Amino acid sequence: MLQRHKGLLPWLLLGPGLAWLVLFFLVPLYYMGRVSLFEGSDLEGFEFTWHFQTYLDAFDAYQTQFGRSLLYAGAATAIAFAIGYPLAYVIALRGGRWRNTLLLLVILPFFTTYLVRTLAWETILDDRSVVVDTLKALGLVADDGRVLATTGAVIAGLTYNFLPFMILPLYAAIERIDRAMLEAAYDLYASRRQVFLRVTLPLSMPGVVAGVLLTFIPAAGDFVNAELLGSPQQTMIGNVIQSRYLEVTDYPTAAALSFMLMGLILVMIAIWARIAGTESLMGAEAK
Amino acid sequence: MNQRDIERWIETEISRRRLLRQAGAGVTALSFASFLAACGDDDGGIEGGGGDQSADIPVIEKGEISDQLNFSNWPLYIDKDSPTTLDKFEREYGTKVKYTEEVNDNVEFFGKVRQIYDRGDSGGRDLHVVTDWMASKMKQLGYVQRLDKSELPNVEANLIASLKSPGFDPEREFAIPWQSGFAAIIYRKDLVGGALKSVNDIFDAKFEGKVTMLTEMRDTVGLVMLGDGANPAEDSTEPALEAIEKIEQAQKSGQIRRFTGNDYTRDLLKGDAVMSFGWSGDAIALQADNPNIDVFLPPEGFMLWSDNMQIPVGAPNAYTAQKFMDFVYQPEIAAGIAAYVNYITPVEGTQEALAKTDPELAESPLIFPSPEDLERSYIFRELSAEEDRELSDAFQRATGA
Numbered sequence: 001m002l003q004r005h006k007g008l009l010p011w012l013l014l015g016p017g018l019a020w021l022v023l024f025f026l027v028p029l030y031y032m033g034r035v036s037l038f039e040g041s042d043l044e045g046f047e048f049t050w051h052f053q054t055y056l057d058a059f060d061a062y063q064t065q066f067g068r069s070l071l072y073a074g075a076a077t078a079i080a081f082a083i084g085y086p087l088a089y090v091i092a093l094r095g096g097r098w099r100n101t102l103l104l105l106v107i108l109p110f111f112t113t114y115l116v117r118t119l120a121w122e123t124i125l126d127d128r129s130v131v132v133d134t135l136k137a138l139g140l141v142a143d144d145g146r147v148l149a150t151t152g153a154v155i156a157g158l159t160y161n162f163l164p165f166m167i168l169p170l171y172a173a174i175e176r177i178d179r180a181m182l183e184a185a186y187d188l189y190a191s192r193r194q195v196f197l198r199v200t201l202p203l204s205m206p207g208v209v210a211g212v213l214l215t216f217i218p219a220a221g222d223f224v225n226a227e228l229l230g231s232p233q234q235t236m237i238g239n240v241i242q243s244r245y246l247e248v249t250d251y252p253t254a255a256a257l258s259f260m261l262m263g264l265i266l267v268m269i270a271i272w273a274r275i276a277g278t279e280s281l282m283g284a285e286a287k
Numbered sequence: 288m289n290q291r292d293i294e295r296w297i298e299t300e301i302s303r304r305r306l307l308r309q310a311g312a313g314v315t316a317l318s319f320a321s322f323l324a325a326c327g328d329d330d331g332g333i334e335g336g337g338g339d340q341s342a343d344i345p346v347i348e349k350g351e352i353s354d355q356l357n358f359s360n361w362p363l364y365i366d367k368d369s370p371t372t373l374d375k376f377e378r379e380y381g382t383k384v385k386y387t388e389e390v391n392d393n394v395e396f397f398g399k400v401r402q403i404y405d406r407g408d409s410g411g412r413d414l415h416v417v418t419d420w421m422a423s424k425m426k427q428l429g430y431v432q433r434l435d436k437s438e439l440p441n442v443e444a445n446l447i448a449s450l451k452s453p454g455f456d457p458e459r460e461f462a463i464p465w466q467s468g469f470a471a472i473i474y475r476k477d478l479v480g481g482a483l484k485s486v487n488d489i490f491d492a493k494f495e496g497k498v499t500m501l502t503e504m505r506d507t508v509g510l511v512m513l514g515d516g517a518n519p520a521e522d523s524t525e526p527a528l529e530a531i532e533k534i535e536q537a538q539k540s541g542q543i544r545r546f547t548g549n550d551y552t553r554d555l556l557k558g559d560a561v562m563s564f565g566w567s568g569d570a571i572a573l574q575a576d577n578p579n580i581d582v583f584l585p586p587e588g589f590m591l592w593s594d595n596m597q598i599p600v601g602a603p604n605a606y607t608a609q610k611f612m613d614f615v616y617q618p619e620i621a622a623g624i625a626a627y628v629n630y631i632t633p634v635e636g637t638q639e640a641l642a643k644t645d646p647e648l649a650e651s652p653l654i655f656p657s658p659e660d661l662e663r664s665y666i667f668r669e670l671s672a673e674e675d676r677e678l679s680d681a682f683q684r685a686t687g688a
Contacts, residue, residue: 232687
């Protein structure tokens with residue numbers, strides 16, 4: 001009896017998660033894969049024909065947007081890391097009694113929806129806004145220039161929207177570091193720089209990996225920022241998928257593009273995990 | 288049995304067969320379909336089909352007026368001042384109209400309803416409103432019901448002549464116009480500096496990054512074609528593709544700031560855009576916010592479109608929906624709607640009716656265009672499925688997505 005329970009219990013615990021994964025991930029994934037191999041149109045009807053050509057055509061036609069998505073997401077991730085790490089570091093190690101308040105401030109923007117926040121930026125940055133006038137007066141924007149509908153605005157929007165995804169895992173990782181490790185390093189005459197590079201940073205790597213993934217993946221697939229803060233010259237692959245699916249009702253191409261985006265991200269994650277996960281590499285950098 | 292009964296019998300047999308076929312397919316698909324519907328990715332819905340399926344669609348049967356009607360329309364597309372058109376309908380027939388502003392974009396709405404319409408279910412909708420070409424698509428896919436013309440005497444009497452026989456529905460059996468409008472240029476007088484002369488002013492390098500065009504392909508491509516001296520009502524796809532090429536060049540050079548739906552109004556009000564391809568009905572509302580906004584009807588011509596009421600197959604209150612279609616074709620009712628939405632009304636006699644309540648608006652050339660203006664307006668010609676795909680595809684790429 002006890003034996004049987006032991007065998008069943010892990011499955012019972014796994015059950016809900018597994019069912020969720022199968023229903024809402026594997027089944028749609030299978031169907032999307034099937035749709036990507038369809039041929040036809042919605043008026044003439046679609047047919048499943050193993051039409052792999054769609055992938056080649058789609059990649060050919062939308063290389064620019066793929067490149068742009070990876071570039072923008074990469075830039076947003078790098079900026080979010082540059083802003084997020086010091087912030088997470090200070091909150092975790094020097095936050096003191098303000099720690100919870102500061103964390104709350106980081107999460108606070110989440111209380112309004114993502115779309116509304118991005119729309120707010122559209123208004124803040126419009127051509128005749130105070131912000132843009134000030135930037136012009138300071139010489140940061142050319143007199144006939146603009147901020148909205150530029151690459152900068154899209155990357156800034158992505159950074160702003162996904163920043164908390166970077167900060168929270170970094171905070172969790174840095175906060176978990178055993179202070180005794182830092183003290184030991186100082187006892188062994190390490191400089192502050194050495195302590196950071198050889199102890200704090202390597203120990204916070206799990207947070208860095210998680211933060212980068214959580215920022216990069218949604219940013220690469222995003223279409224809202226490019227739609228609202230960009231011009232047609234900033235369209236990302238998410239916009240293409242959206243327009244193929246809903247505007248042209250070209251489901252096979254939309255599905256094929258989604259698959260390629262997923263594949264591309266998986267490959268990049270694999271590479272990143274190899275680099276970031278190898279401690280010797282970090283150690284070598286620290287020297 | 289007389290002729291009428293035989294027809295009725297055939298119709299019910301056909302519809303029952305349709306129903307059984309769908310039910311049969313439904314049972315096997317049910318367990319999976321419900322999951323997939325939840326994922327929003329039911330490929331069973333998009334596979335198969337093809338050809339014009341409207342031939343099998345029976346005429347709406349006469350019946351009882353129901354006490355509810357579900358009407359799906361675009362935002363801000365009906366009068367809101369009490370007593371509204373919907374109040375008046377309720378007063379006359381005792382039917383409560385549940386009015387939903389759920390159509391923001393033709394293709395988006397199509398994407399939303401395609402799966403359920405394909406199963407012969409309307410999702411509770413009795414009436415929806417979509418633009419000509421989408422109305423044509425809905426008809427060809429067999430998604431909308433055939434109207435009983437004998438139940439539509441007001442439509443018969445008052446539908447304006449120019450809209451009586453469109454290419455996609457020559458007998459007006461599947462779609463009745465709700466409102467029409469022009470697609471033309473809407474601009475900021477204060478920011479353009481001088482009068483506009485041509486459609487092609489939108490390509491003037493002076494306005495780089497300060498113009499927007501519509502995501503609605505037929506409107507944008509049609510206007511650019513007119514600027515090129517082509518005729519969007521008749522020409523082959525060749526000049527349309529040339530126009531798309533021209534749009535693509537302008538987009539790549541940074542001339543066009545955005546491609547928009549209704550939201551170009553925001554760009555104009557903020558001054559981020561100085562001129563936009565836009566819709567005539569918006570202009571009157573925009574002028575109220577900013578008197579510097581004006582409509583420019585280009586001398587080369589401009590586009591005329593209509594939005595149509597249709598009754599989806601499976602509508603629970605089809606007979607009442609048909610009654611409603613006829614109800615809004617009374618000039619006094621149409622005047623109430625026109626006074627609020629400011630689009631071109633398809634109902635003859637509305638101008639006279641509106642003159643009694645709002646004489647100033649009754650003079651507006653945007654609601655009641657002159658015969659000369661109507662002569663310069665073009666309806667984008669009917670495209671075959673193949674042509675539609677070719678042009679939509681090229682146009683989407685030109686817009687950068």
